[in-house]
Amino acid sequence: MTRRLLLSYLGLALLVLAGLEIPLGWIYARGETARFSQSAERDASMLAEVAEEDIEEGRTAELPALIGEYAAESGSRVIVVDREGLVLADTAPGAAAHRPGTDLSRAPDIAAALRNRPTVTTRAEADGGEVLSATLPGSSGTTVRGALRLTYPMTTVTGRIHRVWLALALAGACVLTAVALVAFTLARWITRPLRTLERATTQLADGHLAHPPDATTGPPELRRLASSFTRTATRLQHLLKAQQAFASEASHQLKTPLAALRLRLENFEPHLDPRAHTSLDETIDEVERLARMVQGLLALARLENTATTPEPVDLDAVLAERVAMWEPLAAEEYVGLVVVGARAGHVLAIPGALEQIIDNLLANALRVSPPGTTITLVRVPGAALHVVDQGPGLSPADRERAFDRFWRASDAAHDGTGLGLPIVRHLAHASGGDITLHAAPGGGLDAHVTLRPATSDARRRRPRRDAAAGHREGTGAGLP
Structure with a gap:
């Protein structure tokens, strides 16, 4: 629960930060781009006026020095053309510069400027970068004597925008860290009573409440x-x-x-x-x-x-021991006992439960087995045991009710108490297993007991219990 509370607090904080910082960053980026564009347009307008005067007075030789000084200071590129669109000066270095006399009249922005229409736009360069281009006419009234194109690389403004986004992200991370610390402390404070309540519930389920839950905090x-x-x-x-x-x-x-x-x-x-x-x-x-x-x-x-933890028990050893104990009693009734199937190994069962389960099932089977028949105990891999008799068996309805306390079949001719099978089922469930009744092939009843197989680690951790027999004393082993 602490983790879920922490995640919910962080989720809410993240939504609030996203709702504040994303619009803020977007507005700043828009504003910064607009300011950059206005600044470029203003500078281009001033340079165009000066270039127009030089062209009008025939001082075109002074244009390279004029625009070159500005380009060097601002990191921009300036191109000046005459009224025919022929390049008069270009500040680009080396081979990237247009030679004087190059015709740029077909360029859309130059053509628009020569028609006395300024253009401010962003466009992609051949190297993949973006530039801001401001192209303005050099005119006096309606007379256009040339045009000037001023271009700035967008990295100038995008760098500032990225730094702002980074600052917003760092601020958000700091806020989330602070929120996480506060939320973790708050969640631990809220869930502390629940943790103590959980431990107390576990203790109570084990049969003894040693440490009551904390009722002073939270x-x-x-x-x-x-x-x-x-x-x-x-x-x-x-x-x-x-x-x-x-x-x-x-x-x-x-x-x-x-x-x-x-x-x-x-x-x-x-x-x-x-x-x-x-x-x-x-x-x-x-x-x-x-x-x-x-x-x-x-x-x-x-x-x-009794709350007891299941422990590893050797099913084969217990089965052999109980069959040896019941064989003389079965012989008196002229009933045979047979154990078949591969070795089952260790299973998990509460102390004394397996002995009582086998005793009760054998007692019930022996009571209904006619002389000359056999009771078969079948070991099945996977911690399962079948006790099969050759008696009259039970109908499906009677098999459903056989685990009810004090229930006996209507045609029962013995003096049973109706508590043997309920005890067996309780012991099987307490050991983490189950028991079901089925019709045996050829008549009779098949009591199918399933338990959990014990792992090698569980067998190594098995505690010694010298008083296991004392636990079984008085539990009704072999009750009808």
């Missing part, structure tokens, strides 16, 4: 905004801390009465009629499901309140 509107942000952030931090405290304490507070309720129900078994044992078992199962559901809700609360 425009009043920004100071009020910084104060409002500080109050809002303080309130939000208080609410987050309260929610985190609930997430950390509620687990112990809720587990105790649920465990006591289950024990009391189990203690009823010897005293109940055998016909009520089925209802008692169903009640105990519901209490266990309620405990798992509470555990899943607390896991989601911890995940949503």
